[in-house]
Amino acid sequence: MNKYLISGNSVIAEAAIRAGCQCYFGYPITPQNELTEYMALHLSRKEGCTFIQAESEISAINMVYGASIAGARAMTSSSSPGISLKQEGISYLAACELPAVIVNMMRGGPGLGSISASQSDYFQATRGGGHGDYRTIVLSPASGQELADLTQRAFDLADNYRTPVIILGDGMLGQMMEPVEFHKEAPENLSTKSWALKGAKDRPSKIIKTFTSNPNELEEINWRLFRKYRLIEREEVDYETYMVEDAELIVIAYGIAARIAKGAIKKARAHNLKVGMLRPITLWPFPFKKIQEISKRVQYFFVFEMNMGQMIEDVQLALEGNGEISFYGRPGGVIPTPSEVFRILSRQYYQKGLNR
């Protein structure tokens, strides 16, 4: 199998094309422009495919909404401030049960923030993000290869569950170059979508809508959505464990932070510190059960994020008070080093007396 050495942003774009993405709508924002540019170069001239540089993030997500209504595999990408603008459209996609893939290569915030890599949008991504009662599947890649694999999985998940899927990367993953293999080629025939609207031919007319003046009807829609979300929580949780078997201290980190943490754990192991890691790959649904299972044996948890502490709330929910959590975070787009994280976690290790 061929290996490609291209930037993370380009990996997502190529993987999307190979997943049968027919439509891309985007708007320039750093640090994800290579993705939009790759699509302009490679998708725009492809037979039956559409690339539009939209007039705004809001328009881009609404073009995705339209393309999804017509039955296409469609995606958009942006970075933190642009993703805020897309929330309106994501709420409508969730409400109408339309598939879509939305990529957020996070940067520091709030406000215009910085263009450097951050994990500042965990809350926004995992709590729905826009208005109303809904969730989106959130995938958290931690390497070039995973950008490829999870992008392809994102399109399948979106179609299978008829729901928007967020790929939550960051500016560093987007800019990094790593050798990548693309495991899947575009499916020859994507299944036709029964909900697609193209005119009422040989069937009664149909409506895709979100508004209802009857609260009871809307409540039923909310219940239906949450039955689906419960199913996703049962079926789609994904995570990686790293050296957890004998670990006395478990690092919980995701995305690029997990990559940095892995370097720190290697250093810790070289110093005979028994440190392991749980890396959630799906941030929603979150691996609550796995953390509970680990907490039966392990008492100490170390949450590391490139923000002021967002996922830590999910870890607290998972532990239900069983276990002790310490936190280390660097917000603002600052990229911590493995040595720095090793220093902090080894201090924790000794303070808790885990070396004894």
Place this chain on the structure above:
Amino acid sequence: MTIKTVYKRPKLLKERLFHYCPGCGHSVIHKLLCEVIDEMNLKERIVCIPPPGCSVFAYNYLDIDMAESAHGRGAAVATGIKRVSPETIVFTYQGDGDLSAIGTAETIHAANREEKITAIFVNNAVYGMTGGQMAPTTMIGQKTTTSPYGREVNKEGYPLKMSEILSVVEGTVYIERTAVNSPKNIKKTKKAISKAFQVQIDNLGFSMVEILSPCPTNWKMSPIESWHWVDKEMVKEFPLGVIKDRIKVKKC
């Protein structure tokens, strides 16, 4: 004695009571759309994008495929559908708040990309569904719930003329402003709608029909008074007629 049918309910108009107020233009425009879509035989290939607003319930009346858009995003949603499915006839149904306030950017840029879509733009000079607030198209001096002393130019600006603005955008092919306040104007509106759809069928570019439509409830008038007000006041700011017609140029 033989009985000849001279008028009947349009085939595509569902048998359901309108929720619109007495004298409102939406019901007339809905009827015209049903007639045109039926006469042009488009039911099997047409999708309507209704907006939030009074006409959010358009799907209760028109027996065609519909996909509701977020406020103002109609042109972007229509773009997505049309690009995936170029053979589908896609039209937005938008009010003045929707198309000329919150959706200005979407509308202008879809037009500028020469999207092959049609906008049915219903201008009644107020936000209707939310209770009669000032719109970009509210007349100077007109009292609304958010311009209770009358619209003042130095604070609230001038009535925004979207048809004229769009006429200088290269991608627009056909724009006409009509009204539904008299049998004569209703006939003209019907003709304009079918012309706008034909522009899309012929794949020429962006087309729009702006329809001046009475809103007696929020104008605080009787239906009859509101029809006269369209003639006496609204047409001064929003003159009726073809604003742009590049059909012949685009065809050759």
